[in-house]
Each structure stands twice: as structure tokens, then as C-alpha cells.
Amino acid sequence: MKTLFTHEQLTITIQRLAHQLVEQIEAFEDVVIIGIQPRGIHLSDRVVKAIQAIVPCQKIQYGQLDTTFYRDDVHQNNSIHIPSATSIDYNLEGKQIILIDDVLHTGRTIRAAMDALIDFGRPKHVSLMVLIDRRFSRELPIQPDFVGQSVDTMYSQKVKVQWDEHNQDHKVLLLD
Amino acid sequence: MSLSVKHLLGIKDLAKEDIQTIFSTADNFKQVLQRPIKKVPSLRDTTVANIFFENSTRTRISFELAEKRLSADSVNFSAAGSSVSKGETLIDTVNNILSMKVDMVVMRHSASGAPHFLSQHIDASIINAGDGTNEHPTQALLDAFSMREKLGDLKGKKIAIIGDILHSRVALSNIYCLQKLGAEVLVAGPPTLIPKHIEALGVAYTYDVKKALAWCEVANVLRIQLERQNKPLFSSLREYALYYGINKDMLDSIQRDILIMHPGPINRGVELSSDAADSKQSIILNQVENGVAIRMAAIYLLSGKAIIE
CATH class of the missing domain: 3.40.50.1370 (Aspartate/ornithine carbamoyltransferase)
Incomplete structure (x- = not known):
């Protein structure tokens, strides 16, 4: 087990991601930020909070999306995936969507997330923000638009973001 | 999982x-x-x-x-x-x-x-x-799910199952399901429609529907299953409705609101009167x-x- 990023590094990265979004988006009116359940929402919660601190007068539309029912491996593992809650109270028709997840690996979760999104309406544009991009491990033509950190890993390794609920000790671990 | x-x-x-x-x-x-x-x-x-x-x-x-x-x-x-x-x-x-x-x-x-x-x-x-x-497991699951939606955790909740218990698969599945979730279960109906030794399942029973209604938070009313009764178990439907049927007046006489459920199809005017089945307390369509x-x-x-x- 190896620590790839420490709490201090991650805090700066999250701030940077929030600033990048604010830099690119003038008005958040037609933007919906969507965290991917279950692990992506730890990041999206914090990014949304950071954006709110940068642009306090703008109203941020924020939802959570579960992709379980859209996965392409429903019947490939030994057990079936138990879903988490989806909460999207906005019509996504014509909106600009920022999808947020913690680790981008094969790209299959994002594929499922895009399918799930379309069932809520036809967005104008979808972009992807991830905290950790595991380069060279993609199985689908999917690339992130906003990247916290890029790492090079072997397929057999696991990258795990450990979130501390008291915001004192987040870290990114590489597990063999 | x-x-x-x-x-x-x-x-x-x-x-x-x-x-x-x-x-x-x-x-x-x-x-x-x-x-x-x-x-x-x-x-x-x-x-x-x-x-x-x-x-x-x-x-x-x-x-x-x-x-x-x-x-x-x-x-x-x-x-x-x-x-x-x-x-x-x-x-x-x-x-x-x-x-x-x-x-x-x-x-x-x-x-x-x-x-x-x-x-x-x-x-x-x-x-x-x-x-x-x-x-009838999926019926019991949807019944308990509907109760949970209205009452929250079912632990310690008082649920009465009223009607033809003897012929009802809904009753047996409900009893198992509610007990596993920690609820208290009482069955009520005419003596001929309550199975012997039902207390072995850990449920209480009464022949007095009014008592059951006064005790419970949810009344799950079951259909009289005439198709399964090959010998007469009560004298007439009219008599059943008079002594064991539930109507709006009975519900109004209880000081608090209890939930009324029914797995369907309802014999209107027999186990449940129309004014009770269509009252605000009824969550029959939520069940469906x-x-x-x-x-x-x-x-x-x-x-x-x-x-x-």
C-alpha cells in the first residue's frame, strides 16, 4: 500500500478544480453538477461547497446519480450490485452537465452515467471532472475534461480515495 | 451483495x-x-x-x-x-x-x-x-413496504390482519414478514376463519374486529375467499358484513387515524364498506x-x- 496523495495535496487540488470550473463557466444558471454515486459524491459535495464559497451569489444546481441499473456487468460478477439513491430534481433538457466522479479507470461507469443522464432529458453538453485519472487503463473512448491528478498504474492495482468525514485526513492510496 | x-x-x-x-x-x-x-x-x-x-x-x-x-x-x-x-x-x-x-x-x-x-x-x-x-411473498413485501413508507421502521408497530385468515396466503406471508421486521401482529375474524393453533406463530388473535381496530395502527383487511371454502363457514355474507365487516363509522369511532390496507380484490360491502375503502385512511392504491x-x-x-x- 502506498499513499499517492496526502490530505494537503488533495485540499489544494479540490480548490483548483472548483476554480477551474468557475473560470470556464460565467453563469451557473444552465449548469447542473452531478456527482456519481456512491463514491463520486464525496468529491462533488466538496467541489460544490468550494464553488459556492468562490461565487456566493450564484445558485448552484446539484444532484446525485446512481448508475447501477445502467451498468454493462449486471450479470458478470458473482453478486448483483445494490443501488444507491439518485436525486436529480432538475429537468436536464438543454442543460450543461458537469459529471463528477472520484477515480476514472476503464470509463465504463461514465458510459453508464451518460446513459442514465439521457433518461432525464437531453442535455446540451456533458463534461467530466475526476479527482484521479488512471491513464492508459481506458476500455472505452472516454476522457476527462477536468483532472485533479493523473496517475500511471497497473491494471491489477487499485486506487482508492479515502475520505475523512471530519475533513482532516483525506488521502489517495495505491493498493496492490 | x-x-x-x-x-x-x-x-x-x-x-x-x-x-x-x-x-x-x-x-x-x-x-x-x-x-x-x-x-x-x-x-x-x-x-x-x-x-x-x-x-x-x-x-x-x-x-x-x-x-x-x-x-x-x-x-x-x-x-x-x-x-x-x-x-x-x-x-x-x-x-x-x-x-x-x-x-x-x-x-x-x-x-x-x-x-x-x-x-x-x-x-x-x-x-x-x-x-x-x-x-404470497411479494404481496407481504409490498404491504410491509407501504406500511414502512407511512410509519417508518416497523419495529414495535401494531398491525392487525382482519378477515379470512384460514384461506389466506397473504395472511401467512404478512405474519412472517411483519414479525421478521419486529412488528406486533394480531389476527381477527370469525372463529371458523382463524386457524387452530395460530398462536404457535407468535401472533395474538381475537374474534372481535372492533377490539382489533382499537388496538392497531394498521388494519390489513383480507378478502373472504369463497372459492376456497368448500363448506359453509359462516351463515351468510350479510351476516359476515354485519359482524366482521369494517365501515367508516367504526373507523371514525376510534379517536386516532389508523391505516386501512387491502390486497385486493375487494368484496365491497362485505369485509370492507365502500366509504372505508375509499376513505383518506385507505392506502390500498399506494399498495398497488x-x-x-x-x-x-x-x-x-x-x-x-x-x-x-
Whole structure:
């Protein structure tokens, strides 16, 4: 087990991601930020909070999306995936969507997330923000638009973001 | 994670955790059913056969809709008009359907234990949609799910099951399910329709419907099943309605609001008067709505096991 990023590094990265979004988006009116359940929402919660601190007068539309029912491996593992809650109270028709997840690996979760999104309406544009991009491990033509950190890993390794609920000790671990 | 069982034959075989997994999955499906596109692509690779040897409206439509909402393919079979009338056996009938590459069977049968028997002879997962006077697990799950939606955790809640307990598979499944969730159960009805030794199941009983109503927070009223009564068990429907039927006046005489449930079909004016069935306290149509989400959860959770094993 190896620590790839420490709490201090991650805090700066999250701030940077929030600033990048604010830099690119003038008005958040037609933007919906969507965290991917279950692990992506730890990041999206914090990014949304950071954006709110940068642009306090703008109203941020924020939802959570579960992709379980859209996965392409429903019947490939030994057990079936138990879903988490989806909460999207906005019509996504014509909106600009920022999808947020913690680790981008094969790209299959994002594929499922895009399918799930379309069932809520036809967005104008979808972009992807991830905290950790595991380069060279993609199985689908999917690339992130906003990247916290890029790492090079072997397929057999696991990258795990450990979130501390008291915001004192987040870290990114590489597990063999 | 998945259920501890391969088939859903009865609530008796389920662990409390299984019931809770089904509920939390059904919460998600209920949310899906409120979207503009009420459908997910999860089970595109699954085919389900709905095999009904007995009549049904709600259960059958509910299962069929649940399958469609999961993107599974479904085929329907009813005994009337099939080769069953030519003398084909249950196993032959089902094996013939399964050889057309069906992954899961939803079955209703008038003989208690028919799905259990079938489960020993076929590989596909079976969901019991009611077997004789034994169990009707998805009905009990949707009943408990509907109660949970209104009352929260069912631990310590007081639930009365009123009516024809003797012939009711809904009653038995409800008793198992509610007890596993920690609720207190009381059954009420005429002495001839309450099975002997029912207290062995850990439930209390009374012959006084008013007492039961005064005690409970939820009254699950069951249908008088005339089709299963081959000897007279009470003098007339009119007498039953007078002594054991529930009407709005009785509900109003209790100081607090209790929930009224009924698995359907209702014999209006017999076990439940129209003004009680259509009152604000009645959550009968919520039950039907929740039925689709519960059945989606059951099919989804069992589909994994069926294909792997």
C-alpha cells in the first residue's frame, strides 16, 4: 500500500478544480453538477461547497446519480450490485452537465452515467471532472475534461480515495 | 451483495437483511418509476415467464410491468386455454417453457407448495406469486413496504390482519414478514376463519374486529375467499358484513387515524364498506403502486443468482 496523495495535496487540488470550473463557466444558471454515486459524491459535495464559497451569489444546481441499473456487468460478477439513491430534481433538457466522479479507470461507469443522464432529458453538453485519472487503463473512448491528478498504474492495482468525514485526513492510496 | 436465497418461494425462508435489501432496492426503483422515462436497461439479457394457473389481475399486471420496466423480455402463460387441459404435468409444462431459453419463472398455483416442488426440478429462479393457502411473498413485501413508507421502521408497530385468515396466503406471508421486521401482529375474524393453533406463530388473535381496530395502527383487511371454502363457514355474507365487516363509522369511532390496507380484490360491502375503502385512511392504491417497485427489486436481485449458479 502506498499513499499517492496526502490530505494537503488533495485540499489544494479540490480548490483548483472548483476554480477551474468557475473560470470556464460565467453563469451557473444552465449548469447542473452531478456527482456519481456512491463514491463520486464525496468529491462533488466538496467541489460544490468550494464553488459556492468562490461565487456566493450564484445558485448552484446539484444532484446525485446512481448508475447501477445502467451498468454493462449486471450479470458478470458473482453478486448483483445494490443501488444507491439518485436525486436529480432538475429537468436536464438543454442543460450543461458537469459529471463528477472520484477515480476514472476503464470509463465504463461514465458510459453508464451518460446513459442514465439521457433518461432525464437531453442535455446540451456533458463534461467530466475526476479527482484521479488512471491513464492508459481506458476500455472505452472516454476522457476527462477536468483532472485533479493523473496517475500511471497497473491494471491489477487499485486506487482508492479515502475520505475523512471530519475533513482532516483525506488521502489517495495505491493498493496492490 | 445479494439475497441469501436463489428463489423467492416464501417470506419464511428470508432473513431480515434480505427483506431490507429488497426494500432499499425498491426505494430506488420507485424513484425510477417517477421519472419521465420509467425504464432501466438492467435486465436486457433476461427472459421471464409468468406462469399463472390461477386467476389474477393486480399481481400479474404488476409483475409484467416490473419486467418491462427492467427491460426484461416476458412471456405470459395462463392455464386456461393451454395444454394443461390436455393433461400435461406441471414439470413438463414448465420445462417446455424453459427450453425456449427462459431465465426466470413467476408462478401462481392453486396447490400449496407447487413452486417449492418445482424448485427441486428446475434450474431457473422461481418467484412465488401465490401458492394455494400457503404464501404470497411479494404481496407481504409490498404491504410491509407501504406500511414502512407511512410509519417508518416497523419495529414495535401494531398491525392487525382482519378477515379470512384460514384461506389466506397473504395472511401467512404478512405474519412472517411483519414479525421478521419486529412488528406486533394480531389476527381477527370469525372463529371458523382463524386457524387452530395460530398462536404457535407468535401472533395474538381475537374474534372481535372492533377490539382489533382499537388496538392497531394498521388494519390489513383480507378478502373472504369463497372459492376456497368448500363448506359453509359462516351463515351468510350479510351476516359476515354485519359482524366482521369494517365501515367508516367504526373507523371514525376510534379517536386516532389508523391505516386501512387491502390486497385486493375487494368484496365491497362485505369485509370492507365502500366509504372505508375509499376513505383518506385507505392506502390500498399506494399498495398497488408499490407492488411494481417491489417486484422490480425481487426480479432484479434474484436475476444475479439465477445466471451465475
